[in-house]
Amino acid sequence: MEFNKKTVSILGSTGTIGCNTIDLIERNLDCFSVVALTANRSVDLLAEQVKKTNADLAVVADDSFYKDLRLALSGCRAEVASGREGLLDAASRSSDLVMAGIVGAAGLEPTLTAVKRGACIGLANKECLVCAGDLMLSEIEKTGATLLPVDSEHNAIFQVFDFENPDFIEKIILTASGGPFWGMPLKDMGSVTPEQAVMxxxxxxxxxxxxxxxxxxxxxxxxxxxxxxxxLDEERIEVLVHPESIVHSLVSFVDGSILAQLGNPDMRTPIAFTLSWPKRMSWPHEKLRLADLGRLTFFDPDPDRFPSINLAREALKSGGSMPTILNAANEIAVDNFLQGNLEFLGISEIVFRTMERLEGCKLSNIDDVYAVDSEARRVAVDFVRVK
Ligand SMILES: NC(=O)c1ccc[n+]([C@@H]2O[C@H](COP(=O)([O-])OP(=O)(O)OC[C@H]3O[C@@H](n4cnc5c(N)ncnc54)[C@H](OP(=O)(O)O)[C@@H]3O)[C@@H](O)[C@H]2O)c1
Structure with missing residues (x-):
């Protein structure tokens, strides 16, 4: 490999992003050394990862799993910690890269902690930018922290964006697979199950x-x-449905050129980019053969069946706390759908009603974010109960 050994911490190492990151690190243990790994409750998997990577610190966010983790790692050199303090310790320890792979607003404080120490961050946890974007940016300006997007779409744009000449960019185009129900008529969408939705x-x-x-x-x-x-303002961000998930996103320039990044749908490609940035690393990926695919298709989004994109546009246009409200209501609605308490089409309805009910306000600090987040969750839970 073409770069000096890097130290890496992974927040949320037991999730999909975390496991894919570990997979790449394991294949290149001479290039990476692991500082900290964290999970919420998946003690056995976390302990296994710590042993495989020889990580210095293992943290389980849920305090009640601390003893289990200690037991699972007895005889290992790794330090063991738990709870909020442990998570923040993992995020603040010196490392060349922090992979922010916790899901939801729970990732905000650890990611912000890494930003505050000026870290280079592989950002998978999009919710932290959604619910506290202005605060994150103002901390980044103070500390010089770097955000490397892991989301395949943003990673694609990052690779083709002209950061030195942003005026040359007319708009960016985010591609979307459309998900499992892209071809489904609205009348059938009310009865889809959580099992179908996660496929x-x-x-x-x-x-x-x-x-x-x-x-x-x-x-x-x-x-x-x-x-x-x-x-970029909301009007300069377009969404294009592309069911094959091969073109990961595009940048459209003022002269009519459109540049795109392509690859097979495997998160290890953007993660490998992030791990090795500003260089590149090879890994045994499946080669993309466009001739085998034959054709790629593109469609405009359908706001009648999928109103969520417009809800996000409205939240962004309103600014202030509205994206925080949208995110919190969505987390509650998705959780309730997964538990069988809410039907599929109810998810966007709960988000809409919560946004409609709450007044937006300015967010001056992290406490404001948490206050809005809690209030929005309370309102969304009430809407779920009466449905
Ligand atoms: N998966 C993808 O392909 C993909 C692509 C682009 C972006 N992303 C983004 O990356 C993030 C992670 O997604 P994922 O699919 O990897 O999620 P996931 O598989 O559900 O994993 C989430 C990780 O966060 C941990 N976690 C959950 N709740 C926590 C809490 N309250 N405190 C601390 N840690 C907690 C989990 O620990 P346990 O295992 O113990 O529950 C796990 O390690 C999300 O923001 C997602 O939008 C994911």
Whole structure:
């Protein structure tokens, strides 16, 4: 490999992003050394990862699993910690790269902690930019932290964006697979089950993002994420449905050129980019053979069946706390759908009603974000109860 050994911490190492990152690190143990790994409750998998990578620190966010983790790692050199303090310790320890792979707003504080120490961050946890984008950017300006997008769409744009000449860029185009229900008539969508919703046609992902892909809220969250990462207004971010998930996103320039990044739908490609940036690393990936695919298709989104993208556009236009409200309501709605308490089409309805009920406000600090997040969750839970 063409770069000096890097130290890496993975927040959320037991998730899909975390496991894919570990897979690449394991294949290149001479290039990476692991500082910290964290999970919420998946003690056995975390302990296995710590042993395989010889990590210095293992953290389980749920305190009640601390003893289990200690037991699972007895005889190992790794330090063991738990809870909020442990997570923040993992994020603040010196490392060349922090992979932010926790799901949901739970990732905000650890990611912000890494930003505050000026770290280079592989950002998978899009929700932290959605619910606190302005605060994250102002901390990045103070500390010089670097965000490397892991989301395949933003990673694609990052690879073709002209950061030195942003005025040459007319718009960016985020591609979306459309999820498992892209071809389904609206009348059938009310009765889809959580099992059907998490069966993404192209990607293997955690449950929450899989449901977000099925409602296309994932694209809404990504639209807000792209606004903060590339400093573009909402009108300059387009969404294009591309069911094959081969063109990961595109940048359209003022002279009519459109540049895109292509690859097989495997998150290890953008993760490998992030791990090795600013260089590149090879790994034994399946080669993309366009001739075998024959053709690639593209469609405009359908706002009647998938209203979530427009909800995200509205939240972004309102600004202030509205994206935080959207994110919190969505997390509650998705959780309730997965538990069987809410039907599929109810997810975007809960988000809409919560946004409609709550007044937006300015977010001056992280406490404001948490206050809005809690209030939005409370309102969304009430709406779920009466449905
Ligand atoms: N999966 C993908 O292909 C993909 C692609 C692009 C972006 N992303 C984004 O990457 C993030 C992670 O997605 P994922 O699919 O990898 O999720 P996932 O498979 O559900 O994994 C989530 C990780 O976060 C940990 N976690 C969950 N709740 C936590 C809490 N309250 N405190 C601390 N840690 C917690 C989990 O630990 P346990 O295992 O103990 O529960 C796990 O390690 C999401 O923001 C997602 O939108 C994912």
């Amino acid at each position: 993404h046609p192209n990607w293997t992902m955690g449950n929450k993002i899989s449901v977000d892909s099925a409602t296309m809220m994932n694209k809404g969250l990504e639209l807000i994420e792209a606004h903060y990462l590339f400093r």
